[in-house]
Amino acid sequence: MPKRVDHGERRKLIADALMRVAAERGLEAVSLRHVATEAGVSAGMVQHYFGTKDEMMTFALAVVREHGEARVTRAVAALGDHPAPRTLLRTMLVELLPLDEARRADGRVALAFLAYTAVRPDVAAGLHRETAALLGFLADQIRAAQTGRPADHRVDPDRAAVGLLAVLEGLGIYLLGGHYPAETALAALDAQLDLICGPAQPAG
Known part of the structure; x- marks a missing residue:
């Protein structure tokens, strides 16, 4: 009986190799041949699952997104009901910052993909949808956080969400570059949340 091939597992093997190549050597090193070497498979096999570099990059970003969603889900679940x-907001955003090696590896791939889409707008369509969904979620949480605040202490939730996401991305880039330690990034994030939502309330 011929051996049954797990195509999903093979795609993940190749995508993981792609992520290592992009994270360790830079986006310019990503090619079918380099990814095949890293995965220990033939270039033909890589091309069977990912016909183009665009397809490889899109799949790798999906893996990064799954990692992030899993981290956020675990962290938010630990907050209990109705946080x-x-x-x-803070719990979610902290999990998306590259504060450990696993998140830094994911962050380098995400940054490489973002740079890639800057010159390939056709590849960026899926990323646009994800960004819009994230901004919508952030705006909803900002709107809820401002409940009860005086009108002159409120901000436009949609605009604030755009700014908050920009702060998160900027902090991530500078953390990846080693420009400052995690403590500085977290303090900056807290300061931004204070401006938008007001200071954190004591537990209990």
Whole structure:
């Protein structure tokens, strides 16, 4: 009986190799041949599963997204039922910052993909949808966090969400470059959340 091939597992093997190549050597090193060597398979096999570099990059970004979603889900679950919107926001955003080696590896791939889409707008369509969904979620949480605040202490949730995402991305880039330590990034994130949502309330 011929051996049954797990195509999903093979795609993941190749995508993991792609992520290592992009994270360790830079986007310019990503090619079918380099990824095949890293995965220990033939270039023909890589091309069977990913006909183009665009397809490889898109799949790798999906893996990065799954990693991030899993981290956020675990962290948010640990907050218990009905966490305060500001607490939920901070917990989620902290998990998306590259504060350990696993998140730094994912962050380098995401940054490489973002740079790649800057000159390949046709590849960026899926990323646009994800960004819009994330901004919508952030705006909803900001809106909820401002409940009860005086009108002159409120901000436009949609604009604030755009700014908050920009702060998150900027902090991530500078963390990846080693420009400052995690403590500095977290303090900057807290300062931004204070401006948008007000200071964190004491637990209990």
